[in-house]
Amino acid sequence: MSVRRLAAEQPASFAFTAENDAWADRQIAKYPEGRQASAVISLLWKAQEQCGGWLPEPAIRVVADRLGMPNIRVLEIATFYTMFNLEPVGRHFVQLCGTTPCMLRGANELKEVCQRKIGPERHVSADGALSWLEVECLGACANAPMVQINYDYFEDLSPEILEKILDDLAAGRPVKPGPQTGRQFSAPAGDLTSLTDPQIYEPRAAEAAVAAADEQPDLLQAGRPGAAVETPVDPVGIASAAQEKAVNGQHAGEKREEVARAAQESSPSVTGSKREAPKTGTGVRDPEA
Known part of the structure; x- marks a missing residue:
């Protein structure tokens, strides 16, 4: 980072105009009591505007006094941010x-x-x-x-x-x-390469295209933006009470079935009046079976 220093030649003094002084009061009022230093960048910027695009040392001192800050703290901010010009600039x-x-x-x-x-x-x-x-x-x-x-x-x-x-x-x-070349903002320098259907830019083109689609179903398959008709979908989170109850009941039934299957799979199978004896790791049956 380059070293930024104050200009060698400085004006003798600085004071905000009455209009800018009122503006500064409004900026300071945006912050709680004791936090007025938060307005330092806004006030420095306004001082630079008033001075014709650069920030002289007397203006830095005035801003510091206005906000109750040490001069060196405001000078640190002015020299750190390159948007503050520390020497005169042209109009x-x-x-x-x-x-x-x-x-x-x-x-x-x-x-x-x-x-x-x-x-x-x-x-x-x-x-x-x-x-x-x-x-x-x-x-x-x-x-x-x-x-x-x-x-x-x-x-x-x-x-x-x-x-x-x-x-x-x-x-x-x-x-x-x-x-300076005639293009609109950051649009492609040449012709458009997407969104080229003129219906996008024509008033009421979408309504006309939907009406035409009823008579020409092939339009729906052609990929033309104006001819596409979306199927209405209920907004998320606004289901009726009956719908919610039905869904909850379905989920509860599915849960009960899942628990029953798990219990059946975990219980030993029974044949006649005797249950099948569990097998041990050695392959020997339980003598009580």
């Missing part, structure tokens, strides 16, 4: 995923774009618009390669697409987050 903070799936799909080429358009990691552009950082997996592997810019994901990127996004952001033009 558009680019987090570039460099983990294996994205790397195999072209993340290294995206890094070259960031280095060329913005500069080295953690460097803020001269106009304050952009900065970037390589991070670990962001959980969008099916749409690799991708980046997170502030709170939005930009997926299915190519160097040319990322370069245009950065240019638009720097110029103040709107950009569209999500997959």
Whole structure:
């Protein structure tokens, strides 16, 4: 794990805005008396938002005082979680995923774009618009390669697409987050390979298919989703009293028969007025037989 330190240059002070101060009170109120320290991550996150995406040292002290915690404990939390930025970032903070799936799909080429358009990691552009950082997996592997810019994901990127996004952001033009190739979320990049029956997506298609099945029984054998009719089944655990009694009686009768068979098998057999003498291990009969 890399060492995370506070920025060399720090503001003189920090105070929550009136709106954020009220928000902090609501977060603290969620926890029992004496457990207000549980709100520490929420308050640090709000302080970072207010400071434009980074967490200065005065904000850490304010949060510690607000929660009655030692400053060092809050500093430990801020330096441990990488979602807290300990130095200034650009207005558009680019987090570039460099983990294996994205790397195999072209993340290294995206890094070259960031280095060329913005500069080295953690460097803020001269106009304050952009900065970037390589991070670990962001959980969008099916749409690799991708980046997170502030709170939005930009997926299915190519160097040319990322370069245009950065240019638009720097110029103040709107950009569209999500997959950049036109596909819907994490749907297959090509045509669908399953659930291809158009009836699935047509309004009232299921009702029409059921009606058609009455006239064309062969539909039930064709595997078409809209034509399948399920046989109603009683919900589990809601049997009637009569059904329950019948089942219990059947089980009781089966149990009695099982006990009787076991008793019959274990009792010695009787022939006439004499019972058959049990055999010993030596093969000699009991003299009393």
